[in-house]
Amino acid sequence: MWSRIFSRVQPLKSRPVIVLNFKTYREATGEGALSLARIAERVRQDQGVNIMVSVQHTDIYRVASSVNIPVLAQHIDARDPGSWTGHVTAEAVKSSGAVGSLVNHSERRLTLADIGACIAKLKSLGLLSILCTDTPETSAAGAALTPDMLAVEPPELIGTGIPVSKAKPEVVTETVKLVRRINSDLILLCGAGISTADDVARAIELGTEGVLLASAYVKAKDPYALLTSMAKAANDALRR
Amino acid sequence: MWSRIFSRVQPLKSRPVIVLNFKTYREATGEGALSLARIAERVRQDQGVNIMVSVQHTDIYRVASSVNIPVLAQHIDARDPGSWTGHVTAEAVKSSGAVGSLVNHSERRLTLADIGACIAKLKSLGLLSILCTDTPETSAAGAALTPDMLAVEPPELIGTGIPVSKAKPEVVTETVKLVRRINSDLILLCGAGISTADDVARAIELGTEGVLLASAYVKAKDPYALLTSMAKAANDALRR
Amino acid sequence: MWSRIFSRVQPLKSRPVIVLNFKTYREATGEGALSLARIAERVRQDQGVNIMVSVQHTDIYRVASSVNIPVLAQHIDARDPGSWTGHVTAEAVKSSGAVGSLVNHSERRLTLADIGACIAKLKSLGLLSILCTDTPETSAAGAALTPDMLAVEPPELIGTGIPVSKAKPEVVTETVKLVRRINSDLILLCGAGISTADDVARAIELGTEGVLLASAYVKAKDPYALLTSMAKAANDALRR
Amino acid sequence: MWSRIFSRVQPLKSRPVIVLNFKTYREATGEGALSLARIAERVRQDQGVNIMVSVQHTDIYRVASSVNIPVLAQHIDARDPGSWTGHVTAEAVKSSGAVGSLVNHSERRLTLADIGACIAKLKSLGLLSILCTDTPETSAAGAALTPDMLAVEPPELIGTGIPVSKAKPEVVTETVKLVRRINSDLILLCGAGISTADDVARAIELGTEGVLLASAYVKAKDPYALLTSMAKAANDALRR
Numbered sequence: 032m033w034s035r036i037f038s039r040v041q042p043l044k045s046r047p048v049i050v051l052n053f054k055t056y057r058e059a060t061g062e063g064a065l066s067l068a069r070i071a072e073r074v075r076q077d078q079g080v081n082i083m084v085s086v087q088h089t090d091i092y093r094v095a096s097s098v099n100i101p102v103l104a105q106h107i108d109a110r111d112p113g114s115w116t117g118h119v120t121a122e123a124v125k126s127s128g129a130v131g132s133l134v135n136h137s138e139r140r141l142t143l144a145d146i147g148a149c150i151a152k153l154k155s156l157g158l159l160s161i162l163c164t165d166t167p168e169t170s171a172a173g174a175a176l177t178p179d180m181l182a183v184e185p186p187e188l189i190g191t192g193i194p195v196s197k198a199k200p201e202v203v204t205e206t207v208k209l210v211r212r213i214n215s216d217l218i219l220l221c222g223a224g225i226s227t228a229d230d231v232a233r234a235i236e237l238g239t240e241g242v243l244l245a246s247a248y249v250k251a252k253d254p255y256a257l258l259t260s261m262a263k264a265a266n267d268a269l270r271r
Numbered sequence: 272m273w274s275r276i277f278s279r280v281q282p283l284k285s286r287p288v289i290v291l292n293f294k295t296y297r298e299a300t301g302e303g304a305l306s307l308a309r310i311a312e313r314v315r316q317d318q319g320v321n322i323m324v325s326v327q328h329t330d331i332y333r334v335a336s337s338v339n340i341p342v343l344a345q346h347i348d349a350r351d352p353g354s355w356t357g358h359v360t361a362e363a364v365k366s367s368g369a370v371g372s373l374v375n376h377s378e379r380r381l382t383l384a385d386i387g388a389c390i391a392k393l394k395s396l397g398l399l400s401i402l403c404t405d406t407p408e409t410s411a412a413g414a415a416l417t418p419d420m421l422a423v424e425p426p427e428l429i430g431t432g433i434p435v436s437k438a439k440p441e442v443v444t445e446t447v448k449l450v451r452r453i454n455s456d457l458i459l460l461c462g463a464g465i466s467t468a469d470d471v472a473r474a475i476e477l478g479t480e481g482v483l484l485a486s487a488y489v490k491a492k493d494p495y496a497l498l499t500s501m502a503k504a505a506n507d508a509l510r511r
Numbered sequence: 512m513w514s515r516i517f518s519r520v521q522p523l524k525s526r527p528v529i530v531l532n533f534k535t536y537r538e539a540t541g542e543g544a545l546s547l548a549r550i551a552e553r554v555r556q557d558q559g560v561n562i563m564v565s566v567q568h569t570d571i572y573r574v575a576s577s578v579n580i581p582v583l584a585q586h587i588d589a590r591d592p593g594s595w596t597g598h599v600t601a602e603a604v605k606s607s608g609a610v611g612s613l614v615n616h617s618e619r620r621l622t623l624a625d626i627g628a629c630i631a632k633l634k635s636l637g638l639l640s641i642l643c644t645d646t647p648e649t650s651a652a653g654a655a656l657t658p659d660m661l662a663v664e665p666p667e668l669i670g671t672g673i674p675v676s677k678a679k680p681e682v683v684t685e686t687v688k689l690v691r692r693i694n695s696d697l698i699l700l701c702g703a704g705i706s707t708a709d710d711v712a713r714a715i716e717l718g719t720e721g722v723l724l725a726s727a728y729v730k731a732k733d734p735y736a737l738l739t740s741m742a743k744a745a746n747d748a749l750r751r
Numbered sequence: 752m753w754s755r756i757f758s759r760v761q762p763l764k765s766r767p768v769i770v771l772n773f774k775t776y777r778e779a780t781g782e783g784a785l786s787l788a789r790i791a792e793r794v795r796q797d798q799g800v801n802i803m804v805s806v807q808h809t810d811i812y813r814v815a816s817s818v819n820i821p822v823l824a825q826h827i828d829a830r831d832p833g834s835w836t837g838h839v840t841a842e843a844v845k846s847s848g849a850v851g852s853l854v855n856h857s858e859r860r861l862t863l864a865d866i867g868a869c870i871a872k873l874k875s876l877g878l879l880s881i882l883c884t885d886t887p888e889t890s891a892a893g894a895a896l897t898p899d900m901l902a903v904e905p906p907e908l909i910g911t912g913i914p915v916s917k918a919k920p921e922v923v924t925e926t927v928k929l930v931r932r933i934n935s936d937l938i939l940l941c942g943a944g945i946s947t948a949d950d951v952a953r954a955i956e957l958g959t960e961g962v963l964l965a966s967a968y969v970k971a972k973d974p975y976a977l978l979t980s981m982a983k984a985a986n987d988a989l990r991r
């Protein structure tokens with residue numbers, strides 16, 4: 032399942048995935064985005080883990096042209112280039128240096144029709160799609176749309192620090208089961224409340240290939256130390 | 272696949288399904304909705320076909336309390352009873368006499384998360400769900416959410432009079448194939464441009480159990496004659 | 512300012528206005544809506560106050576055809592009759608017996624363009640428009656669109672039981688000032704947290720003609736007693 | 752009325768305004784945005800006209816850090832920094848070098864409440880707000896929200912090449928009248944279909960300070976020649 036995204040994001044094959052979502056946090060805007068991306072770049076190289084950063088649209092160009100790490104958009108609109116003032120096309124994020132995009136994040140939900148169109152559009156441009164979903168059922172539905180990755184996140188846990196991998200392990204295991212039945216060829220992540228190396232390890236033990244996290248990294252006292260510990264835990268867990 | 276919806280809408284088992292969508296057409300509002308529903312009631316009884324009417328929220332009570340035909344809402348919001356001014360809950364449409372609802376119609380798209388929530392809510396209240404989708408891929412995704420029925424409608428053909436069953440038969444056959452693989456237990460319809468008895472027959476020959484149509488019925492010179500011919504064609508086609 | 516809406520809703524001229532918003536509360540759905548509307552009808556006649564009920568779309572016909580009280584929709588879409596599955600037109604609410612509609616309630620926000628279109632459409636059909644706004648500034652903006660009534664409601668107080676007329680009197684007085692400067696010909700209400708007769712009196716003393724309330728009435732132990740006391744307090748306050 | 756925006760965008764006082772909206776046109780993305788902005792920079796300096804460019808979020812940083820011209824966002828969300836994945840905050844566009852933003856463009860409509868919040872937020876950050884509206888009535892409403900500029904654009908003419916200043920001059924003059932009554936301290940533009948120097952002159956003769964245009968510039972054979980002729984016509988018209 033790693034081959035499809037290989038050329039796009041130079042993934043470290045059979046290594047875990049950690050997607051860092053910068054959201055619109057003040058600390059992760061402009062210069063802040065740059066320095067958080069540089070730390071992630073360092074840990075990626077040191078630990079050999081597929082770390083990616085998902086930054087604000089306004090920061091894609093700045094980060095992608097300065098830091099050697101796969102940069103993702105946080106959202107694209109299901110629109111072709113044209114008369115769509117204020118929208119964000121896949122073409123625009125690609126031209127700024129993004130290698131893919133989150134799709135349908137809990138804080139930016141899309142219609143089913145638009146999700147289908149976004150995934151197809153990203154694919155046609157050679158960009159990576161990471162579809163976010165909220166339940167095992169919508170994850171199964173999402174899997175049928177053949178994104179490259181799927182991240183299940185119970186919205187009620189996002190930003191709480193209560194990790195899905197511990198608070199709702201059954202959401203993760205049920206998602207793994209339903210998704211694999213429909214589409215065995217996608218990389219599965221889980222998110223919501225992921226705060227520690229232990230949460231990351233647990234996520235992988237439940238059958239995923241990695242995690243999607245945001246505030247724990249962005250607001251960490253020492254983001255380098257936290258991410259290093261998470262990367263090590265992820266590598267250990269995937270090896271087991 | 273007919274058993275699950277049996278008790279709810281007194282379906283005529285193994286008979287075709289014709290869902291009449293009244294949209295917000297002037298001719299299908301208030302008294303107009305009543306008389307179009309009465310004609311449908313008559314054809315339903317005469318021809319033994321599962322004809323249902325999907326009326327505006329404001330007309331559900333009036334139609335359901337006067338006409339002996341399954342009445343569907345055209346949309347519900349993914350909301351529980353409470354502080355949701357101006358929204359339409361599944362509880363409200365049920366209390367007014369509806370036996371189910373369309374979900375995610377092309378003219379009223381929902382997020383994937385809300386589609387999942389609506390289908391689950393309808394199920395929990397013993398109401399029928401008819402999920403509308405636009406492509407074979409989103410139909411496959413929708414099938415994973417286990418609605419009772421699924422209606423595939425290429426939006427570009429809706430209201431054109433150019434029938435999907437003739438203009439884009441491959442959309443229908445591909446949908447049948449992908450959907451059956453994920454969920455063999457749902458009733459499949461197609462829609463968009465269905466205007467004649469022949470379009471209905473063709474839809475069933477392509478592997479569906481029936482059709483969803485709107486303007487052709489609402490704006491027909493003689494809705495009784497049109498619907499009668501469609502019902503006969505549907506019965507003939509399903510028997511073949 | 513009372514003359515414009517006189518013929519539509521048989522208002523009691525120069526008497527206060529109390530709009531009861533039933534939202535989608537379980538207690539105010541179907542039969543519940545009917546009985547809460549009947550109580551309001553009784554108090555309206557007894558106390559000579561312009562009490563109106565704003566009910567769910569699915570309940571407009573049932574309430575309006577059984578109870579002698581002005582019935583309002585809680586929302587309309589800025590759409591003409593036609594191919595708008597799942598939407599609610601002004602024509603539909605009128606044909607079901609509504610005499611007007613809330614527009615842009617805090618729980619059902621509309622774009623500025625759609626607010627303009629909804630108010631114009633309601634006016635063209637002889638229906639009453641009650642525009643809801645959130646701040647003095649947006650109230651001033653709303654006044655320029657010449658709705659019949661305007662209800663200012665700070666969203667953070669809605670449903671709290673903390674009355675705007677006491678917690679944020681300056682929002683009300685500032686709204687009165689800005690709105691009157693732009694449009695002296697509209698009836699001004701305030702809402703959010705209105706729970707007691709005293710809150711109603713205070714609202715009128717601040718310069719409004721009445722209130723918009725929801726949960727306090729719908730969930731009252733004795734809605735008749737509460738509404739009677741509010742109506743008396745309103746009449747007293749307006750006379751002062 | 753020029754003083755308020757003076758320090759922000761170094762406006763050329765009492766000179767006309769031409770806002771160039773790059774939309775999501777392919778020709779105006781990435782490198783294309785850069786070169787179209789450079790041409791506009793040249794004409795601005797040559798002709799002494801307040802030319803500004805409104806670019807895609809992904810291009811703000813690239814254009815603002817390379818070209819000496821006021822750069823505007825095409826849209827911001829009414830959100831503070833925080834957990835708003837996929838949204839665009841005023842803080843983000845400012846940190847990337849934008850001096851302001853369009854608000855409520857016809858292709859990206861906002862709720863009235865969000866328009867109020869966006870204008871207040873832009874003001875608090877020292878950023879310019881250009882509110883877009885569709886009719887004289889919504890323009891009057893918008894004026895009450897005290898944006899720095901207001902651009903009235905009948906949506907049905909946008910992108911047609913049929914100029915509002917000729918096809919619907921009464922929309923412009925009625926807007927001028929209603930807006931000035933409420934807020935004499937704002938710069939008024941008109942847009943939709945503006946394609947030639949003559950259209951620009953006519954817009955100013957009708958009482959505006961300038962125009963908002965998009966496709967005519969972006970898709971011009973010779974954007975430099977077109978913009979130069981527009982700038983000259985604008986200067987001449989304002990001097991008359």
